[in-house]
Amino acid sequence: MEKIEKMKQEFMALQNELLPLVKLENSFRKEEVQLIAGVDLAYWDAGGKAYGTCCIVVINYHTKEVIERVNSYGEIQVPYIPGFLAFRELPLVLEAVKKLSNEPDLYMFDGNGYLHARHMGIATHASLYLQKPTIGVAKSYLRIDEVDFQMPENAAGAxxxxxxxxxxxxxxxxxxxxxxxxxxxxxxxxxxxxSTAFVMDCINRESRLPIPVRLADLETHRARAYYMKKEEE
Structure with a gap:
């Protein structure tokens, strides 16, 4: 517990140090965006150790065609600590990004960005290393300070x-x-x-998730099954 508490203090100090660098304004023109990357991770335990894979799927924003798929894989060095997930995920994210042959103009993460107790979810934290615009897209709501969300109207785009x-x-x-x-x-x-406009532009009939995030999510299932089987061989 003492080790975890020390990590939390170190992580929190870094989050607070990085936060002033975050800019919630566009650093680009929308018409410049050609390639959007979806990023997701999956984890599993084997032999008493934790492993993970990060999958990135890059699509053409205009045609929605898949341009590239890459993944990274490795043992996880940081334990799961609520509020500090980025420290667990970032090494695999950056390793996967290095494998890309195409440079995305925008990244969508399966997870939160500014919607975080200290405004430093994975989408925000990763952007400071990627130097690219990022959007957090989460499937479920993580309550902050006991504040609930209000359900939007039952209409697309509400x-x-x-x-x-x-x-x-x-x-x-x-x-x-x-x-x-x-x-x-x-x-x-x-x-x-x-952010909202890009997400809605990437919605089709197959999922409530934007295409890049949905495809990255599907890739994590395949990659996890592949690596788990490989470990058993």
């Missing part, structure tokens, strides 16, 4: 802002009628309106 302590942290967005909302937030270098 949303409600998630306001905590008088500040907008993110947005509950219903991407398709008759489905549960998803929870989006700025990562960095982008504003919430533009």
């Amino acid at each position: 949303y409600t802002d998630i306001v905590i302590h008088g500040e907008v942290y993110g947005r509950a967005l219903r991407t398709t009628a008759n489905v549960k909302p998803i929870f989006i937030s700025c990562g960095d270098r982008i504003d919430l309106e533009t």
Whole structure:
């Protein structure tokens, strides 16, 4: 416990140090965006150790065609600590990014960005290393300071802002009628309106999730099964 508490203090200090670098405004023109990457991770235990894989799927924003798929894999060195997931995920994310032959203009993460107790979810934290605009796209809502979200209307594109302590942290967005909302937030270098527009532009009939995130999620299932089987051989 003492080791975990020390890690938490170190991680929190770094989050607080990085936060002033975060910009919730567009660093680009929307028409410049050609390639969008979806990022997701999956974990499993084997032999008393924790392992993970990070999968990145890059699509053409205009045609929605898949341009590239890459993944990374390795033993996880940081334990799961609520509020500090980025420290567990970032090494695999950066390793996968190194494998890309195409440079994404924008990254969508399966997870939170500014919608985080200290505004430093994986989408925000990773952007400071990637130097690219990022969006957090979460399937479920992680309550902050006991604040619940308000359910948006049952219509595609309907949303409600998630306001905590008088500040907008993110947005509950219903991407398709008759489905549960998803929870989006700025990562960095982008504003919430533009984040919402990109997410809605990447929705099709197959999922409530934007295409890059859904494809990355599917890739993690395949990659995890592959690596788990490989370990057993």
